[in-house]
Amino acid sequence: MLLEIDDVTKTYAGASRPVLRGVSLTLAAGQTLALTGESGSGKSTLLHLAGALDRFDGGEIHLSGQPLSGLDDAGRAALRRSHVALVFQQFNLIPSLSVAQNLAFHARLAGRPDRDWIARLTERLGLAELTLRYPEQLSGGQQQRVAIGRALAARPALLLADEPTGNLDETASTAVMDLMLELVRESGTALFLVTHSQAIARRLDRHLHLAGGRVV
């Protein structure tokens, strides 16, 4: 199993109530999973824990067989770099780098700069004419397509996406979601997607809902 979350609890420092009260789920390699839930229900928190971005208080998370509770910050960072990619609502491109440089950035960091795969992603994402531009010269939909290409360039085992189309209009949102689903399926990457959209959630292999700090 690629990701196993087992009875995880999380309370933020200073908060009176836990955000997560015993959450369990699994995600197999190559599978796509949607997580919905009301605002403040803890979706982003759970996604961050799955990506080894934050600590939890109880339970255990295994990512590619590694228990996360035993890792220090450096260990979590190393596991993240080798296994996980992230796409957020804000596109988070590096403003001083061109589209081509943004696309190659994470693959370089991960030590996997596969030029043919990056060229293929660039083509598939409709970015071939835009490689010399900078993020500020792109539309929101174009920026998010670069972010998806950058995330998949290193062929991560797991893509975590937090409302990736939340800042896009309906047309751009549909185009970006179509491409993301096609490309994760093509590359065998598992997808854990947080979304407010039931329509988007229905397009994934599985759909879980978070309420009252639990998966229901």
Ligand SMILES: Nc1ncnc2c1ncn2[C@@H]1O[C@H](COP(=O)(O)OP(=O)(O)OP(=O)(O)O)[C@@H](O)[C@H]1O
């Ligand atoms: N760093 C933090 N410190 C303290 N409390 C936090 C922190 N991050 C989130 N929270 C709180 O934890 C709860 C869950 O937040 P989270 O962002 O996980 O929810 P969400 O379901 O993703 O919400 P949304 O759909 O609005 O993005 C909220 O009450 C939020 O205020």
